Amino acid sequence: MRWTGNIRFLLLAPAVIWVLAFTVFPLGYSLYLAFYKIEQKVEVKREKQPMLDAAGKPMLDDSGQPRTKNVVIKDQVNSATFIGLDNFKRLFGDPQVKEAIRVTLLFVLIAVPLELVFGFLLAVLFNQHIFGRPVLRAVMILPIFATPLAVGYTFFTIFYEVGGPLAWTGIPFLSNPNGALASVILVDIWQWTPFCFLVFLAALQGVPEELYEAARVDGASPWDMLKEVMLPLLIPTIVLVLLLRMAEALKLFDIPFAMTGGGPGVATQPFSLLAFRTGLRFFDLGYASAMAYALLIVVMVVITLFFRRLRVSYG
Amino acid sequence: MGDRIPGSKRGWGEVIASLIAITVALIFAFPIYWAFSQSLRNPIDTYTVAGLGVPWINFTPTLNNWIDQLGTPETVQALYNSTVIAISAALLALALGTPAAYAIARFRFERWKNRDITVWFLSQRVLPPVATVIPFYLTMRYLGLLDTKFALVLINATFVLPYVVVILRQTFLDLPVELEEAALIDGAGHWGAFWRIALPLAAPSMAAAGLIIFAFTWNEFLFAVSIGSNTAITVPVHIAGAIDTRGVQFWFMGVRAMTAIIPPVIIALIAQRYIVRGLTLGAVRG
Numbered sequence: 034m035r036w037t038g039n040i041r042f043l044l045l046a047p048a049v050i051w052v053l054a055f056t057v058f059p060l061g062y063s064l065y066l067a068f069y070k071i072e073q074k075v076e077v078k079r080e081k082q083p084m085l086d087a088a089g090k091p092m093l094d095d096s097g098q099p100r101t102k103n104v105v106i107k108d109q110v111n112s113a114t115f116i117g118l119d120n121f122k123r124l125f126g127d128p129q130v131k132e133a134i135r136v137t138l139l140f141v142l143i144a145v146p147l148e149l150v151f152g153f154l155l156a157v158l159f160n161q162h163i164f165g166r167p168v169l170r171a172v173m174i175l176p177i178f179a180t181p182l183a184v185g186y187t188f189f190t191i192f193y194e195v196g197g198p199l200a201w202t203g204i205p206f207l208s209n210p211n212g213a214l215a216s217v218i219l220v221d222i223w224q225w226t227p228f229c230f231l232v233f234l235a236a237l238q239g240v241p242e243e244l245y246e247a248a249r250v251d252g253a254s255p256w257d258m259l260k261e262v263m264l265p266l267l268i269p270t271i272v273l274v275l276l277l278r279m280a281e282a283l284k285l286f287d288i289p290f291a292m293t294g295g296g297p298g299v300a301t302q303p304f305s306l307l308a309f310r311t312g313l314r315f316f317d318l319g320y321a322s323a324m325a326y327a328l329l330i331v332v333m334v335v336i337t338l339f340f341r342r343l344r345v346s347y348g
Numbered sequence: 349m350g351d352r353i354p355g356s357k358r359g360w361g362e363v364i365a366s367l368i369a370i371t372v373a374l375i376f377a378f379p380i381y382w383a384f385s386q387s388l389r390n391p392i393d394t395y396t397v398a399g400l401g402v403p404w405i406n407f408t409p410t411l412n413n414w415i416d417q418l419g420t421p422e423t424v425q426a427l428y429n430s431t432v433i434a435i436s437a438a439l440l441a442l443a444l445g446t447p448a449a450y451a452i453a454r455f456r457f458e459r460w461k462n463r464d465i466t467v468w469f470l471s472q473r474v475l476p477p478v479a480t481v482i483p484f485y486l487t488m489r490y491l492g493l494l495d496t497k498f499a500l501v502l503i504n505a506t507f508v509l510p511y512v513v514v515i516l517r518q519t520f521l522d523l524p525v526e527l528e529e530a531a532l533i534d535g536a537g538h539w540g541a542f543w544r545i546a547l548p549l550a551a552p553s554m555a556a557a558g559l560i561i562f563a564f565t566w567n568e569f570l571f572a573v574s575i576g577s578n579t580a581i582t583v584p585v586h587i588a589g590a591i592d593t594r595g596v597q598f599w600f601m602g603v604r605a606m607t608a609i610i611p612p613v614i615i616a617l618i619a620q621r622y623i624v625r626g627l628t629l630g631a632v633r634g
Contacts, residue, residue, distance in 0.1 A: 037456055037458075040538045041451045041457065045447070045448045045457075048448035048513060049448070051505070052469065055503065060480060063482055063483040155372060158372075159369060161365045164370075166369075169370065169373040171617055172373040173376055175380055178613050178615070178616035179380060179612070180584055182569045182587050182588060183609050184605075186587055186596075186605055188379060189596070190383075190596070190601060191379060191382055193598075226376075270632055273631050273632065277474075277627075283476060287584075290569070291588065305476060313482065322483075325480075329479045332475065
């Protein structure tokens with residue numbers, strides 16, 4: 034049977050064109066922006082204009098002159114100046130960027146491994162014969178799909194230091210820079226450990242029963258079973274989950290936006306939040322584009338490291 | 349799910365494992381429960397509630413917050429917008445992605461290699477959205493589409509497109525090719541084989557993919573807050589606006605958080621069987 038007709042291009046084309054239009058084009062545009070200093074100024078002018086009455090005729094004052102009013106005219110003026118690599122150079126000397134990199138790296142390097150470890154342990158636990166497993170598994174799905182922004186605000190109320198449910202611990206969950214970063218990490222662990230857990234559980238249940246039997250016959254202890262049977266078989270899945278979690282964790286935005294607002298100060302302001310604020314709150318669009326590109330390059334390096342693994346998974 | 353007891357004995361081990369599992373599940377459920385508990389409290393109970401904030405035991409519950417919030421035009425607007433945007437984006441992504449998934453699953457692309465096309469779609473998913481938000485914002489401003497649902501449908505369809513492509517690709521690969529080949533021999537043509545044979549068989553999977561990407565679009569915040577501020581306000585943006593000059597009103601926040609969380613969570617429970625495959629972009633089967 035021939036599966037090479039030209040209709041394959043017709044089937045594929047809409048999706049490819051769509052991605053080109055809404056991903057590749059914006060990325061190209063933003064690269065262009067990164068080489069410019071874009072300033073948006075509002076020019077304010079005052080002008081005297083004649084006052085009109087309801088019929089559209091000029092109103093006259095007592096002396097018969099047309100009455101005038103002062104009108105403020107605001108004009109938004111955009112200017113783009115080519116500045117070459119200056120935006121990228123500026124990145125290296127910017128203390129906010131340095132802090133955002135520190136926050137993002139700490140977050141990724143602490144949260145992601147913990148999520149994988151907890152997720153793996155929970156998967157091993159749930160892989161046993163336990164009461165009410167379907168219900169418990171369903172409960173574990175909830176955090177993954179809970180709206181991150183709502184989660185952020187909910188945890189804001191949970192970590193609230195005056196009258197919150199954890200106030201009795203006296204831990205400065207939100208007011209201390211390190212405490213706040215730890216809280217962001219904790220929320221991410223709450224939300225994404227279940228994801229690692231679900232995937233690992235699915236993979237564990239795909240392990241053929243015979244392998245466990247064989248190991249048991251050989252007199253393997255539960256620990257041996259974990260180390261010699263489960264872990265090696267799960268390596269491909271672990272690598273995949275690691276990649277997906279790292280790619281997501283580098284995008285961290287919603288939770289700090291909602292829970293800490295990036296604070297106290299900029300102690301929990303990840304790179305995405307900084308780029309968003311620079312671009313769409315302070316409208317330093319060129320510089321924000323350069324920031325976004327720096328993040329993009331980091332993500333691309335991460336993906337490239339895992340690329341082979343990915344190709345095998347989808348081969 | 350088969351019951352499996354690797355290396356463990358029944359009896360006490362089982363009981364202890366179950367107790368740990370129940371404790372863990374309760375810990376993970378607590379924050380959502382807390383938001384719900386908060387939504388039932390009178391403002392006066394906010395900071396003084398004792399224990400675990402159990403309604404009727406620790407405080408007298410009230411539905412006033414729900415009535416107040418659901419009666420606010422802005423809340424209704426946000427719920428309506430989010431629903432319209434999520435459904436439209438899901439349908440659009442399915443319409444674009446399903447034929448592409450079929451093409452990758454069935455046909456051979458010699459020059460580009462099928463799996464490289466798949467990974468190309470996937471790589472779009474791992475891009476940091478903040479890299480496209482600024483050019484997208486400027487483009488929409490240029491087109492006069494800022495603060496419209498249309499702009500949010502466009503961008504969300506783009507984000508969820510890779511999910512559709514990889515999930516449906518796997519679905520088509522799992523379908524027996526013989527049915528379509530029989531149709532081809534009968535002279536149905538490739539389009540006929542796709543439209544009349546493969547598509548109906550893939551319908552359940554399309555529905556599951558549609559549900560999952562509905563949830564993703566519902567939860568999206570970065571683009572929603574950048575593009576839509578008033579008429580195109582979505583539920584997460586509405587929540588973010590809840591901090592006003594009176595500070596955070598925890599009791600209203602509870603309601604808003606619950607209205608945001610309930611739809612995607614219900615969807616996740618409906619589409620449970622497909623979730624693992626969906627979340628791992630088709631790489632692991634649940």
